[in-house]
Amino acid sequence: MNVTIAKNAGFCFGVKRATDRLEAALAARRQGERIYTLGELIHNRMYLDELKERGVESTSMSQVTALAESSGEQSPVTVFVRAHGIPKEDEAVLRQLSLTYPHFRYEDCTCPYVKKIHSIAASNGGEDRFFALLGSASHPEVVGIMSYFEGPKFTFDSAEQIERMAGDGKLDDFYNSMPVLAVQTTQKPEEWKKSQKIFKKLYTNPLIFDTICSVTESRQREAALLAAQCDCMIVIGGRDSSNTAKLYSICKENCPQTIWIERPDELAVHNLITSAHTRVGIAAGASTPSSAIQEVFNKMSEKELAQNTDIMEEDFASMLETSFKTLNTGDTVTGTVLSVDANEVKV
Ligand code: F3S
Numbered sequence: 001m002n003v004t005i006a007k008n009a010g011f012c013f014g015v016k017r018a019t020d021r022l023e024a025a026l027a028a029r030r031q032g033e034r035i036y037t038l039g040e041l042i043h044n045r046m047y048l049d050e051l052k053e054r055g056v057e058s059t060s061m062s063q064v065t066a067l068a069e070s071s072g073e074q075s076p077v078t079v080f081v082r083a084h085g086i087p088k089e090d091e092a093v094l095r096q097l098s099l100t101y102p103h104f105r106y107e108d109c110t111c112p113y114v115k116k117i118h119s120i121a122a123s124n125g126g127e128d129r130f131f132a133l134l135g136s137a138s139h140p141e142v143v144g145i146m147s148y149f150e151g152p153k154f155t156f157d158s159a160e161q162i163e164r165m166a167g168d169g170k171l172d173d174f175y176n177s178m179p180v181l182a183v184q185t186t187q188k189p190e191e192w193k194k195s196q197k198i199f200k201k202l203y204t205n206p207l208i209f210d211t212i213c214s215v216t217e218s219r220q221r222e223a224a225l226l227a228a229q230c231d232c233m234i235v236i237g238g239r240d241s242s243n244t245a246k247l248y249s250i251c252k253e254n255c256p257q258t259i260w261i262e263r264p265d266e267l268a269v270h271n272l273i274t275s276a277h278t279r280v281g282i283a284a285g286a287s288t289p290s291s292a293i294q295e296v297f298n299k300m301s302e303k304e305l306a307q308n309t310d311i312m313e314e315d316f317a318s319m320l321e322t323s324f325k326t327l328n329t330g331d332t333v334t335g336t337v338l339s340v341d342a343n344e345v346k347v
């Protein structure tokens with residue numbers, strides 16, 4: 001049996017950036033300092049349990065004012081905003097609290113890709129325009145993005161839904177407006193392409209912003225290719241993770257025997273993988289730590305399922321190292337500069 005791990009399995013750039021900042025704050029934590037995450041920092045139970053053990057609690061907007069009021073010199077409070085981002089009204093509340101209470105601060109770990117969509121939504125508003133976003137209406141990233149557009153707006157979750165809306169006359173009110181079209185970072189490229197086609201048919205000049213995260217896109221493409229070559233696929237990631245859900249459905253389309261596990265120990269309940277399988281693939285969502293991927297791999301080995309394991313002629317450690325490559329000072333990259341400020345250049 002060959003076991004292959006998808007090249008870009010595990011933490012994406014945005015999640016790694018958020019967890020690195022939290023880890024740095026934990027390493028520098030002063031006695032008495034309380035650290036919170038606004039919602040679950042990432043969709044991974046193992047990591048969240050570990051954070052809890054280290055004294056990091058999840059909080060919500062309804063609790064932040066009380067937290068700020070309770071902060072003091074001996075018990076400062078730091079709240080981390082996760083990679084999905086938050087609505088602009090919530091950010092305004094956090095900013096105001098940090099100005100009012102000197103021992104309360106927040107760290108905005110919104111992924112730069114998501115920030116970019118915030119600025120697109122914020123700078124393209126207007127009553128003669130409307131904003132349509134392909135995404136899951138209740139997903140925190142989508143809720144955050146929608147808050148930045150001033151003017152008529154709605155979300156839709158598929159090309160089929162937008163076609164239905166047009167057929168039912170639900171877009172009639174918008175025919176004299178210019179559509180500003182964007183997409184949640186983790187949506188499937190195919191659905192996005194179909195949606196754009198429909199908008200181009202319905203409107204002469206739609207303003208289209210391709211905001212699918214390139215990390216997600218390449219992850220999905222690689223997972224599809226790998227799944228098509230495997231007779232069994234294991235997808236690792238949180239049940240609440242939108243990008244893992246997409247990854248799972250893509251793998252399932254290409255390999256009917258695809259299983260979705262959140263934790264490595266769930267592998268035991270799936271007796272589907274047997275030595276009859278000749279090639280097993282492993283893909284993982286953007287919030288899956290490398291330790292979980294390693295553990296799944298180890299478990300398969302322990303069960304002696306992974307005979308003659310061939311991981312693309314590389315050992316696990318070096319493959320993982322490659323897939324998690326991050327930029328270091330002095331590295332050279334080619335890309336489009338999105339913004340520059342005193343602390344960072346977003347490419
Ligand atoms: Fe950011 Fe893309 Fe990850 S939007 S959080 S790098 S999946």
